[in-house]
Amino acid sequence: MTLFAANLNPATGQMLLALLLAACGFVFLLPQPRGRSVAGGIAALIAAAAVFGAWLQESFGKPLPDMIGTVLFYFFASGALGSGCVLVVQRNPARGAIAFAFVILSTCGLFLLLAAPFLMAATVIIYAGAIVVTFLFVLMLSHQDVVSDENDRSREPLLGSLAGFAFVGLVLFTLYQEHLPTAKLPPLPAQVITPHEQVQLDAVAAQLAELQAKLHSESKPTSEELTAQLTKIEVELGNVVGLPPTNQLGFEDDGSLMRRLQIRVKDAQGERKEEADPQAAAVLARSVALRDLAYTTFRDLENQPPLTSDANREAALRSLLALRNEVRLLSTAGDLPARNVGNLGLVMYSEYLLAVELAGTLLLVATIGAITIAHRKGARA
Amino acid sequence: MITLWHYLAVAAALFGIGLVGFLTRRNLITMFLCAEMMLQGVAINFVAFSRYHGNLHGQVFVLFIVAVAACEAGISLALFLAIYRRGRTLDVSTWQSLRERGVPLSVDDVPLPIAPPTEPDPVLTPAGARPPQSIAEEAVRV
Numbered sequence: 086m087t088l089f090a091a092n093l094n095p096a097t098g099q100m101l102l103a104l105l106l107a108a109c110g111f112v113f114l115l116p117q118p119r120g121r122s123v124a125g126g127i128a129a130l131i132a133a134a135a136v137f138g139a140w141l142q143e144s145f146g147k148p149l150p151d152m153i154g155t156v157l158f159y160f161f162a163s164g165a166l167g168s169g170c171v172l173v174v175q176r177n178p179a180r181g182a183i184a185f186a187f188v189i190l191s192t193c194g195l196f197l198l199l200a201a202p203f204l205m206a207a208t209v210i211i212y213a214g215a216i217v218v219t220f221l222f223v224l225m226l227s228h229q230d231v232v233s234d235e236n237d238r239s240r241e242p243l244l245g246s247l248a249g250f251a252f253v254g255l256v257l258f259t260l261y262q263e264h265l266p267t268a269k270l271p272p273l274p275a276q277v278i279t280p281h282e283q284v285q286l287d288a289v290a291a292q293l294a295e296l297q298a299k300l301h302s303e304s305k306p307t308s309e310e311l312t313a314q315l316t317k318i319e320v321e322l323g324n325v326v327g328l329p330p331t332n333q334l335g336f337e338d339d340g341s342l343m344r345r346l347q348i349r350v351k352d353a354q355g356e357r358k359e360e361a362d363p364q365a366a367a368v369l370a371r372s373v374a375l376r377d378l379a380y381t382t383f384r385d386l387e388n389q390p391p392l393t394s395d396a397n398r399e400a401a402l403r404s405l406l407a408l409r410n411e412v413r414l415l416s417t418a419g420d421l422p423a424r425n426v427g428n429l430g431l432v433m434y435s436e437y438l439l440a441v442e443l444a445g446t447l448l449l450v451a452t453i454g455a456i457t458i459a460h461r462k463g464a465r466a
Numbered sequence: 467m468i469t470l471w472h473y474l475a476v477a478a479a480l481f482g483i484g485l486v487g488f489l490t491r492r493n494l495i496t497m498f499l500c501a502e503m504m505l506q507g508v509a510i511n512f513v514a515f516s517r518y519h520g521n522l523h524g525q526v527f528v529l530f531i532v533a534v535a536a537c538e539a540g541i542s543l544a545l546f547l548a549i550y551r552r553g554r555t556l557d558v559s560t561w562q563s564l565r566e567r568g569v570p571l572s573v574d575d576v577p578l579p580i581a582p583p584t585e586p587d588p589v590l591t592p593a594g595a596r597p598p599q600s601i602a603e604e605a606v607r608v
């Protein structure tokens with residue numbers, strides 16, 4: 086009932102007008118033996134696109150600080166929707182497949198704007214490269230020798246268009262309703278961690294690895310060397326994530342990352358709530374955890390010097406490894422969208438390993454199934 | 467400024483156009499392409515949410531969608547070939563005998579055109595092979 090209780094302001098009317106125009110355009114354009122009006126359909130679709138663009142602009146974002154991004158977004162979005170319309174109303178299925186390839190290319194442009202370059206490449210290769218070509222291949226194989234003009238007819242064009250666009254209308258209306266209370270959505274997040282901090286974190290990780298190797302090797306370092314190196318690591322890590330409030334040095338220090346992120350997150354909790362950045366909050370939590378872990382690790386290393394006994398050495402190696410993992414994770418958690426491919430691989434092979442294996446199995450089963458189905462009985466292989 | 471809402475709206479429109487095509491078109495291949503277009507709309511949603519939340523889980527999901535779509539395309543094209551071999555057509559309406567019990571048969575308002583009688587393809591004698599001839603004919607030709 087909330088749907089009907091909603092205020093029907095001009096924006097909703099605009100959206101309804103766009104949908105009605107689009108439905109009319111499809112009814113005119115869908116292939117039929119009689120009564121197909123190409124000019125009227127195209128005019129209706131163009132009008133619908135204009136009204137839809139105006140509605141998007143009006144209701145979701147009037148200010149245009151990012152000119153190039155906006156232009157590119159509208160270019161790719163109109164490309165995807167326009168080619169989609171061509172695919173639906175095209176009589177010739179081969180031309181429909183080409184239009185589908187253009188839908189894919191425009192969608193890939195949108196992926197690129199959304200900072201997903203690997204997905205863009207994968208989609209171009211798999212869809213536009215493999216799937217469309219296979220479709221065209223089957224289209225050529227199934228050359229029609231019986232005259233059946235199913236391409237020139239549509240099933241219930243009026244009802245079909247109305248059903249489809251009623252669905253779109255419901256989704257858009259829900260989006261609009263959800264969008265009203267918050268008034269302004271936060272901008273899409275930028276990279277949280279700077280390249281300089283990343284270099285520092287990677288250097289700390291490298292030094293930790295070096296320390297581990299030294300402790301592992303036969304020629305053990307002297308305890309002065311060890312203390313010097315530990316202090317160096319502690320200071321460098323402190324430059325980025327800061328020192329905990331109760332450290333042995335007696336003063337509190339926020340690292341560069343913490344200082345910047347705390348301002349961002351504090352702003353988000355206060356009056357500038359619309360700029361809440363979930364990634365900044367997550368990275369802040371991770372860096373606080375790393376700071377505390379580093380503090381306890383270094384304190385343990387001081388209290389139980391690793392050179393005194395084998396058990397202490399094992400414990401030190403284990404805690405150093407844990408610390409190094411945390412440093413690496415913080416270094417990669419902050420950098421989205423940069424290094425998309427590497428981080429995607431990290432996520433896939435750590436959190437979704439089982440799903441990756443299952444997808445591989447699915448592909449194998451599908452290959453076998455396709456060969457079995459398409460195999461002609463009695464034909465020589 | 468392009469926000470999440472813009473991407474969601476475009477994805478919904480793409481999904482809806484694909485839905486219209488899937489409901490109205492009669493060619494199997496066009497119907498399947500429209501279904502793939504609906505999947506693309508869903509993929510845009512996932513990538514936009516992944517960007518909005520600043521993590522990569524949505525993108526991983528889209529990778530799985532692409533993998534499943536590839537499997538689907540392979541299987542369905544094999545099925546289309548099998549169907550085409552039986553019926554010599556890709557029209558879904560010729561497979562109405564598979565419909566649910568109680569659903570009436572859908573009939574075209576405008577009847578399908580009557581197929582012109584197809585002429586049999588001309589058969590040529592294979593080159594280099596001499597057709598079997600009697601010796602008497604041979605003598606006459608000489």
